[in-house]
Amino acid sequence: MMVQITKLHPEVTPPLFDLSAFPLVRLPMPEPGIAGYGERWAAEFDAVLARTERFVLLNIGPIPDEAHDDRKARTLWLKRRRAELGRLCLAHLHVERDPDRRAMMQDRAEKMAGAFPYALALFDSEDAALERAWTLLRAVPLTL
Known part of the structure; x- marks a missing residue:
């Protein structure tokens, strides 16, 4: 006799944004080759x-190449929500341990700084980035 197993719960896709330490918002980097997350990201x-509360974004690790459609969805969203981002996001911090990649990213961040309504900063360690994040978050009222 064959027993059929029925799943009671559908697969749950973990969120892209980790809000467990909000107002610190961790943005895990997508795995290389992963496509189709742009609308979900938005x-x-x-x-x-x-939430209308101020926050700091934190990324850790190398930035993989993005699929064109995902980059387009994110770029359009960033343009639409620019004013709110400027009010609510205190900074976008990125940890890149590799000094050569960090230097390349720093150069790119300086060139793109005007495109973002918040400060961009790179760090060589998660501890340094977290120290900056919590310093920023303690310095201002989190609610408007």
């Missing part, structure tokens, strides 16, 4: 902004 970021 929807999750909408939920972060809907």
Whole structure:
């Protein structure tokens, strides 16, 4: 006799944004080759902004190449939500341990700084980035 197993719970996709330490928002980097997350990224970021509380973004690790459609979705979203981002996001901090990649990213960040309504900063360690994040978050009222 063959027994059929039925899943009671559908697979749960973990969120792209880690809000467990909010107002520190961790943005895990997508795995290289992963595509199709742009709209989900925008929807999750909408939920972060809907909190109407100030926050700091934190990325760790190398930035993989993005699929064109994902980059386009994120870019359009950033343009639409620029004013809210400027009010709510205190900074976007990125940890890159490799000094050569960090220097390349720093150069790129300086060239793109005007495109973002918040400060961009690179760090060689998570501890240094976290120290900066919590310093920023303690310095201002988090609610508007």
